Amino acid sequence: MIKIIKYVIADILRNKIVIAYTAFLLLMSLSVFNLEDNSSKGLLSLLNIILLIVPLVSIVFSTIYIYNSSEFIELLVSQPLKRKTIWLSLFSGLAASLSLSFFIGAGIPILLYQASPTGIMMLITGLFLSVIFVSIAILASVTTRDKAKGIGKVILLWLYFSILFDGLVLFLLFQFADYPLEKAMVAVSAFNPIDLSRILILLQMDVSALMGYTGAIFRNFFGTQAGVILAICVLLLWMIAPLWLSLRRFTTKDL
Amino acid sequence: MIITSNVSKKFGKLKALDNVSVKCDKGECIALIGPNGSGKTTLVKTILGMVVPDSGFITFNGKNILHDWEYRKDIGYMPQIGRYPDNMTIGQVLDMMRDIRHSKNITPDDELIEAFGLNTLMQKRMSTLSGGTRQKVSASLAFLFNPSVLILDEPTAGLDPLASGILKEKIIAEKEKGKLILITSHVLSELDDLITQVIYMQEGKLRFHKNIEALRADTGQTQLTRAIASIMTN
Numbered sequence: 001m002i003k004i005i006k007y008v009i010a011d012i013l014r015n016k017i018v019i020a021y022t023a024f025l026l027l028m029s030l031s032v033f034n035l036e037d038n039s040s041k042g043l044l045s046l047l048n049i050i051l052l053i054v055p056l057v058s059i060v061f062s063t064i065y066i067y068n069s070s071e072f073i074e075l076l077v078s079q080p081l082k083r084k085t086i087w088l089s090l091f092s093g094l095a096a097s098l099s100l101s102f103f104i105g106a107g108i109p110i111l112l113y114q115a116s117p118t119g120i121m122m123l124i125t126g127l128f129l130s131v132i133f134v135s136i137a138i139l140a141s142v143t144t145r146d147k148a149k150g151i152g153k154v155i156l157l158w159l160y161f162s163i164l165f166d167g168l169v170l171f172l173l174f175q176f177a178d179y180p181l182e183k184a185m186v187a188v189s190a191f192n193p194i195d196l197s198r199i200l201i202l203l204q205m206d207v208s209a210l211m212g213y214t215g216a217i218f219r220n221f222f223g224t225q226a227g228v229i230l231a232i233c234v235l236l237l238w239m240i241a242p243l244w245l246s247l248r249r250f251t252t253k254d255l
Numbered sequence: 256m257i258i259t260s261n262v263s264k265k266f267g268k269l270k271a272l273d274n275v276s277v278k279c280d281k282g283e284c285i286a287l288i289g290p291n292g293s294g295k296t297t298l299v300k301t302i303l304g305m306v307v308p309d310s311g312f313i314t315f316n317g318k319n320i321l322h323d324w325e326y327r328k329d330i331g332y333m334p335q336i337g338r339y340p341d342n343m344t345i346g347q348v349l350d351m352m353r354d355i356r357h358s359k360n361i362t363p364d365d366e367l368i369e370a371f372g373l374n375t376l377m378q379k380r381m382s383t384l385s386g387g388t389r390q391k392v393s394a395s396l397a398f399l400f401n402p403s404v405l406i407l408d409e410p411t412a413g414l415d416p417l418a419s420g421i422l423k424e425k426i427i428a429e430k431e432k433g434k435l436i437l438i439t440s441h442v443l444s445e446l447d448d449l450i451t452q453v454i455y456m457q458e459g460k461l462r463f464h465k466n467i468e469a470l471r472a473d474t475g476q477t478q479l480t481r482a483i484a485s486i487m488t489n
Contacts, residue, residue: 003354003355004355071339072340077303077305078332079352079355080327080328081327083324253307254307255300
């Protein structure tokens with residue numbers, strides 16, 4: 001398995017897109033930290049960039065990469081290798097190289113300028129988001145044979161997770177404004193890894209005071225150690241569940 | 256060595272394989288013949304585990320191949336259209352396969368690489384190769400690990416006469432060593448002096464599986480092309 005991961009990582013790191021992504025993140029985070037004289041303000045600006053860019057690049061790049069490796073996959077499947085090994089190697093290679101990009105591009109500046117608990121939390125959730133969206137991408141690409149359809153699907157998924165979901169939640173909140181939905185909101189946030197990450201980071205900052213009563217509920221729940229651990233477990237589930245489904249699909253797929 | 260029992264496979268409404276049962280033994284050189292779309296490649300892919308049959312099962316050396324992968328150590332496969340990662344060079348592809356299939360018991364067989372003159376092309380990227388050169392790489396990879404079964408899907412399509420001559424000689428040499436060789440091909444005249452058995456498929460069904468002598472006697476034709484033609488017209 002390690003042999004194949006090695007080839008996948010070598011192939012991805014040669015790819016110019018990943019290098020451009022790393023450079024972009026690096027440029028963004030350095031400029032954000034240098035523009036603001038208060039580096040915790042810089043962290044807040046960086047938060048929004050990371051929550052948009054990291055999922056988008058992870059999901060689109062991984063999907064395209066899987067489709068473009070169809071030859072490589074076909075070649076490996078006819079060799080004495082387990083399908084499980086091939087698929088997990090592809091996943092690990094993608095997850096490792098995109099996490100590495102994120103770590104170099106955003107993680108190192110964060111550690112340099114703002115190595116506070118908030119910064120560390122941002123680094124961890126960023127890494128989680130990278131892996132989660134690789135996992136979602138490989139599920140989407142294994143269930144869709146057509147490349148254009150597959151890429152369209154993942155862009156819609158990204159739109160859903162980063163924009164539409166919030167819209168839906170707001171809509172629900174306004175429609176059911178008469179009911180006490182604050183506690184339910186905590187559960188709803190588990191359905192979107194991006195929201196969950198945002199909450200985890202915001203609660204580390206003091207801006208959660210701006211979120212009103214719901215913010216207080218979140219603070220109550222996620223502010224505790226048990227809450228943080230639970231949230232991280234949910235993020236882990238977001239990582240493993242799509243991967244497991246895609247693995248099941250891939251082991252019986254006709255190539 | 257390879258036994259398929261009542262293997263069926265549907266792609267949507269199309270029945271690619273319909274209750275196919277064949278038995279392939281060691282030391283035979285079997286030609287898999289049939290019109291386009293008769294299920295030859297699908298049959299080969301089910302044997303390799305690339306396509307999972309809807310019903311029926313396949314055994315390799317007495318073991319069911321479902322959920323197994325180690326049996327592929329004994330198979331060299333040359334696909335109809337060899338598809339390789341575009342940004343790798345020939346040398347890298349060969350090294351990678353050596354790396355993946357590395358084992359102490361195997362002495363690599365570089366004969367075809369040398370015979371095809373691939374040594375001088377090692378630095379070329381796969382995306383820049385012509386169809387024929389790709390076929391040469393595929394053939395070299397199939398023979399590289401000295402497998403006891405060779406599955407060649409349209410091996411001579413796209414090869415120039417010189418290269419296809421080299422490949423044919425290699426196939427005969429391997430056959431003499433007692434290996435099982437499974438060839439699908441359209442160019443029947445090329446198979447004449449190679450094969451010992453014929454499997455004929457049509458619309459996913461197995462029409463017959465015969466020794467070449469029996470086939471010649473039945474049809475009264477000495478040449479494979481004519482023998483098959485006389486069956487197709489009847």
